[in-house]
Amino acid sequence: MSRIGKKPVVVPGGVTAAVADGTLTVKGPKGTLTLSLADHVTYEVGEGCISVQPANDSKQARAFWGMQRTLVQNLVTGVTEGYTKVLEINGVGYRATAQGKNLKLQLGYSHDVDFAVPEGIEIKTPDNTTIEISGIDKQKVGQVAAEIRRWRKPEPYKGKGIKYRGEFIFRKEGKKK
Template identity: 45%
Template sequence: MASHIGKLPVAIPAGVEVSIQGQEFSAKGPKGSDSYTIPECINGKVEGSEIILEPVNDERPTRADHGLSRSIIASIVEGVSKGFSKHLMIVGTGYRAAAKGKGLELSLGYSHTITVNPPEGITYELPNANEIIVHGTNKQLVGQAAANIRKLRAPEPYKGKGIKYQDEHILRKAGKAGK
């Protein structure tokens, strides 16, 4: 039994080169390159401008293996063609970020500044002192790098100070005067 998601073909956009040799999938595009090892129970092939994943007859993949492999391959193709980004906002008086080489230097209300260096394949952009944009080709790595920065000073519920995602809504609590 195959996955409904796994059955869907993955479209290959213009400017992206894709190859499947055995169980090794690799993609190269304008933003970079990435690879993935397809599980043994799934065959991958390139037909025209689409990637098709099919279960091997003698071994039945679980729906999760089939759908997950298709989702990872689709993310790799999107990452090497367009890239991924996460937008973080810094809220609070005196809280700010500054570029320091390839990394960031964050002032978050502690007695010291915090230096954050990007993992391999990740870049930071600072439109102003209160915004950080994390860019990269690997969806999981971009999300993890943004989560690591947010974790340094998570938003608090009383005044909303801290680092939050741009589209995140912080539930506010009433203070002592709100009895």
């Protein structure tokens, strides 16, 4: 039995959920999200909750059960609260500025990096060394944060680069004389 899958997903007031044509649609104050349903799992939308159950006793149905329940929970949380990832930039001369639908990064290359912000994602730069990425789709927010971080990953000697807020960078000792 899946401990996560057994719990129903609570749907707060102001949020509606519907299952139709193999997709689950969740509408809330921040927007609408959809999820294509897995064949091995059944979904029931009830009064104030969505329950996810395996369709049969196969190994694959049990494997999908907890993950699908978590994906449904992510939809409900996204349309009510949204998701935010914060990136911090460390390094001399490294900075970021949000310009409309573009993020301009200066990361020590001979040129500036222009990152086009995808639809449904909002990027703010409260200061030169902080990037706030927010949106209603958890996967998309995480993917955008990973793509920005990929331009200059933190290095272990001086800690220069782009890191997530709260991320620990294992520091190495420099060479000895």
